[in-house]
Structure formats: structure tokens, C-alpha cells
Amino acid sequence: MWKFICTAMILIALAGCHTNKNMSKTENTVVTTDYTLPQELPVSASFRMFWEAWQADLAQSGQAIDDYTPSTLLVQRFSLRNQNGEYLATGFLHTDAEFDADALTQLGGYCVKYNETMYSFAVPLRSLTRFVALPGITYIEASSPVRPR
Numbered sequence: 001m002w003k004f005i006c007t008a009m010i011l012i013a014l015a016g017c018h019t020n021k022n023m024s025k026t027e028n029t030v031v032t033t034d035y036t037l038p039q040e041l042p043v044s045a046s047f048r049m050f051w052e053a054w055q056a057d058l059a060q061s062g063q064a065i066d067d068y069t070p071s072t073l074l075v076q077r078f079s080l081r082n083q084n085g086e087y088l089a090t091g092f093l094h095t096d097a098e099f100d101a102d103a104l105t106q107l108g109g110y111c112v113k114y115n116e117t118m119y120s121f122a123v124p125l126r127s128l129t130r131f132v133a134l135p136g137i138t139y140i141e142a143s144s145p146v147r148p149r
Contacts, residue, residue, distance in 0.1 A: 035065075035129050044141040047091060050078045054089075054125065066126050079145035081122065088122040091142040095119060099136025107131055 035055055037043060043051070057074045058065065070080060070087050081088045088109070093099070095117050104111050107130055109123035117138075123131045132140065 037132055041132060041137065042139050044139070046144055047140050047142040050089065050142045051128075053077065054128070065129070068125065070125060077145075079143060080125070083122075087125050089125060089128065089142065090120070090122045091140060093119040093121050093137055093141075094139035095136050096138055097136070099134070103134050104131065107134075 035051075035058075037048070037051055053074055054070070057071050058068055061068055061071075063069075074080065075082075075087065078089070081090060086108070093111065099119075101111050101113065101119070104121060104123065107123060107127040109121060109127060109131065111119040111121040113119050120143075
């Protein structure tokens, strides 16, 4: 009796685990890449919320980072700027002497220097992962939308 029960359970387990799905050539594959912030880079709570929402929106879109267009909700929630069809994230940088503003320009962004260690910045979403890896950045803060009362 036990031989019969064990054999039946093994057959059920094998049949349940086996799937046979043929994917046609017209089906789209979803691009999923997990972008993480560098552990050693301190960021504000607003930038961390933006980063996590951006990652989720990018994953949901199923597009590669270079082809990605943010959702309307993300654009409104984080006041992303549309400049010539490309969306920019904005905020403030705290830097040290190692920071090179030209490196940000090479990524397609720009910055305005306020003093020796503080800049405002705008960077395209497609360059975010390279932006957070730039040397000399000691803290990043995302800009917050202003809402009338």
C-alpha cells in the first residue's frame, strides 16, 4: 500500500512541477535590471523614495533604461522636468574636492554651483545609475515639488 501511495505522490509532484511553455517569437520579453544605490553614498529620504519609485516604474514598464519613459504618476510625484523629450531628475548635491562638474555634463546633465561644496543638479533618468557613482559626491537630495495651500 505504501509503495502505491509513494509512487502516486512522486508522479503528482513531477507532473505538477513540469511545465511546457513554448514562447512565440512575437512575445515581448521583459527587461528587468535591479539598480541599487551605492552603500557608501548617503542620500536624503526624498531621493531614496524617488530611487525606489523610479526602479519600480522602470521594472513595470518592461523597457530598457535608454528607451524608458516615466509614468505620469512618477512625473507628477517627483516633479520630473521634460526637456526636449527627455525627463530630468533634479535636486542638490553636497560634494568634496574630488567632484568634477564636467563629468555630470558628459552624462547629459548640468549643475549650478552655489558654494565650494553645494550644487543644484539636473540629470537625465537614463544616466541616473552612472550619476550616483560619480566620485566626489558626498550627499544627494532630491528636489521636492511645491504645492500651493
